[in-house]
Amino acid sequence: MRKYIIALLVLVILFDGLNNLREVTDLAIVKAIGIDMTEDGQYKTTVIVIDTSNKEAQNEGIIYEAIGESVHDSARKIVNESPKKLYLAQMETLILSEDIAKNNFEDTLGFFIRDNEGSNAFYLFIANGCTSDELIKSINEEKINIKSLLNSSARYRGNCNMDSLNDILKTKMKPGINIAINTASIDDTKVKINSMAYFDGWNMRGYLTDDESIIYNLLRNNLDNTIVVAEQKENRIGAEIIYSKTEMTLDKEQNNKVNFNIKIKANISETGSDVIIKDSEQIQNVEYILEEKIKTDVNEFIEKVKNEYGSDIIGFGNLMYRKKDDFFYEDNYLSKIDTSVNVEIDIQNQGGVTKKW
Amino acid sequence: MVEKDSEKIYSLGYSFIILSSFFAVFLGIGSYLMFKNTRNDTYWVCIIGALISTIIFFIIRYIINNNDYDDIYELNKGIFGKFFGKLLNFILLVGFISVACIILFNNANFFNAEYLPDTSINFLKAIILLPLVYISSKNLSSIIKMNQVLCFINIGMFVLSILGVFAEFDLTNLEPFLNVSTGEIFRSILIYVTLSTVPFSMLLVASRKRIKDTERLNGNLLKTFVFTNFLQFLVILITLLVLGEKFISVFRFPEHIALKQFNLFNILQRIENFLALQFYFSSFSLMSFLFYYIIKAMPQTKLKNYYSIAISVFLYFLTSVLFTNTIVFVEVIEKYIVYIILITILLPIIITFFRLLMLKKYSNNINK
Structure with a gap:
């Protein structure tokens, strides 16, 4: 009797169960997805599917696009063109149009947050000055690995960061902090990483400038490496930041004041003809000039965030929330915040030279 | 009647019953409910909760050490008489069936939500029940040995x-x-x-006299108790450290979402599916002990070989009737699970404990 029942259960499972079973050959492995909003409020999804039949074309894929009432609906309609169902687990990039970022960001991401196949470890971009569809097609035509492009920009320039969707959501869910997201654009048919877009709540408000994006990443501890230039012409000092750490603390005496303590390690990469670095006093002088330059930039950025952007992307509110400071609950707390910035630069080396040639 | 193989039960394997069953009641149930209440202070709760649960642990250990019968059912019949003993056993049985239903549906829900959304939850329940039908046909020492092996695998995967x-x-x-x-x-x-x-009540599946190395029993039980609570504390703390209080509240299985962030030196990534096996193994262990318990409570007739199938079918249909969808299930665990366990499992155990205490005091007075 027991054998029959077990056999019956096994047969039931074999014949009808596990509907998610799919062979690798039946998968349309998605590399990147772009989503736009049409004029009549529908979602247009454009995807790059890895072309498994063409082993020589490493970064080239097949483009599919469809329009539907929801993200899932439009993505599913692609099966009308592609014989295989989209497989999102290996997806690297999600590009959203500026329109979606401004008006439907939360609803659009809902599908990707819920989707069980992926790990939300892909990178999110806002299409800056073009549609997601155009950007996706350019990426495919130019055979660009956008993940590598982002990696290079984040690692050596610092105007973007390597935050995945999960990281962005984690930041978004925290009280007292707004998000900033990487953007990409098309410049003369070439795809390029642009300055970051800042949000207020779930809605995009605008773009930071390139330098502001670097300062933003410096303050958010997301800056690995960048170039800083102080003074001009013959007094010019160029340095490469190789390490940075920013500490944000609440002032113990003044309850609406936030102190920034920024520690930076840098190498001198170039100097103007009048800059002489021979002894420790001159090194200290160079450090001071660079510190003042970064301090000014940070202060300008903070002022702009407080008064012009009006979105707490730096996380003052989150710091106060974490430290149980009631000032966070005051109306327009951002504009009333006072800050103090301290920058310490440690010059590690002068580029392997000991004197001017 | 003591089973022939009972001599093969060792205290380490026996005490591992706690370890294996612990994760099963916390993944998607305990952790979910605690995070909902206390958010990023949940790790404090683990410490205080572990200290308070020590009382229950010592109560259960006292029952094990002073049980002259085979298991809790026999003990209840022995110390309360036939009627009241059977009534207590029936309440316990209801408790174990309820927990089995909850664990079965929770497990099926986990696989459905995280891996197999297109597959019917009923098929997943059938798949989960199949190996349980097989393992529950084995004797207690085999179940304990299997549990011990799964425990070591779980610890490895956890590290x-x-x-x-x-x-x-x-x-x-x-x-x-x-x-x-x-x-x-x-x-x-x-x-x-x-x-x-x-998990502690699963220990009552056997009494002290069925353990071979009784001199190590109390020590091993205590060590496993401390170790298990420490692991649970780590699970809660790590989930918090990875996801944060607000992000945790979005998900039904936050531990699994934290596991999705797995990245070992950029070499080993996306192996959360493999690591999630530890959740299945712990549920499987707990379910196998629950099956053993339920079978033991039934009359030992010629049909006892078919009990495991009958229980599987019963649980299959009972979960289908009770939990028509995930929302109903979540409502049930949010509103009733604490009361179900308090009334049907903890209360009978405490009654048994006090009865044993009274009898012991009485016999001590007579001896004096």
């Missing part, structure tokens, strides 16, 4: 999981400290203590 998510730790996720009300903390502690009763 690997910690290493893999270490880079994602964010200490600021623990702030603000103690930001919840005492009422919320009390509710979470109650959940922790009540749910931890289930």
Whole structure:
């Protein structure tokens, strides 16, 4: 009797169960997805599917696009063109149009947050000055690995960061902090990483400038490496930041004041003809000039965030929330915040030279 | 009647019953409920909850050490008489069936939500029940040995999981400290203590006289108790450190979402599916003990070989009737699970404990 029942259960499972079973050959492995909003409020999804039949074309894929009432609906309609169902687990990039970022960001991401196949470890971009569809097609035509492009920009320039969707959501869910997201654009048919877009709540408000994006990443501890230039012409000092750490603390005496303590390690990469670095006093002088330059930039950025952007992307509110400071609950707390910035630069080396040639 | 193989039960394997069953009641149930109440202060709750659950642990250990019968059912019949003993056993049986239903559906829901959304949850329940039908036809020593092996695998995978998510730790996720009300903390502690009763109660499946190395029994039980609570504390703490209080609240299975961040030196990634096996193994262990318990409560007739199939079919249909969808299930665990366990498992155990105490005091007085 027991054998029959077990056999019956096994047969039931074999014949009808596990509907998610799919062979690798039946998968349309998605590399990147772009989503736009049409004029009549529908979602247009454009995807790059890895072309498994063409082993020589490493970064080239097949483009599919469809329009539907929801993200899932439009993505599913692609099966009308592609014989295989989209497989999102290996997806690297999600590009959203500026329109979606401004008006439907939360609803659009809902599908990707819920989707069980992926790990939300892909990178999110806002299409800056073009549609997601155009950007996706350019990426495919130019055979660009956008993940590598982002990696290079984040690692050596610092105007973007390597935050995945999960990281962005984690930041978004925290009280007292707004998000900033990487953007990409098309410049003369070439795809390029642009300055970051800042949000207020779930809605995009605008773009930071390139330098502001670097300062933003410096303050958010997301800056690995960048170039800083102080003074001009013959007094010019160029340095490469190789390490940075920013500490944000609440002032113990003044309850609406936030102190920034920024520690930076840098190498001198170039100097103007009048800059002489021979002894420790001159090194200290160079450090001071660079510190003042970064301090000014940070202060300008903070002022702009407080008064012009009006979105707490730096996380003052989150710091106060974490430290149980009631000032966070005051109306327009951002504009009333006072800050103090301290920058310490440690010059590690002068580029392997000991004197001017 | 003591089973022939009972001599093969060793105290280490026996005490591992707690370890294996613990995760099963916390994944998607205990952790979910506690995070909902106390958010980023849940790790404090684990510490206080573990300290309070020590009382229940010692009560159960006392029953094990003073049980001259084979198991809790025989003991109840022996010390309360036939009628009241059977009534207590029936209440316990209802408790174990309820917990089995909840664990079965929770497990099927986990696979359905995280891996197989297109597959019917009923098929998943059938798949989960199949190996249980087989294992429950085995004797207790085999179940304990299987459980011991799964425990070692689970510990290995757990250590690997910690290493893999270490880079994602964010200490600021623990702030603000103690930001919840005492009422919320009390509710979470109650959940922790009540749910931890289930794995402890699984120990009553056998008495002291069925253990071979009794001299190590109390020591091994205590060590496993401390180790298990420490592991549960780590699970809660790590999930918090990786996801943060607000992000945790989005998900039904936050531990699994934390596991999805696994990245070991950029070499080993996306192995959360493999590591999630530890959740299945612990549920399987707990379910196999629950099956054993339920079978033991039934009359030992010629049909006893078919009981496991009957129980499987019964649980299959009962879960289909009780939990028509996930929302109903979540409502049930949010509103009733604590009361179900308190009334049907903890209360009979406490009654048994006090009866044993009274009898012991009485016999001591006579001896004097």
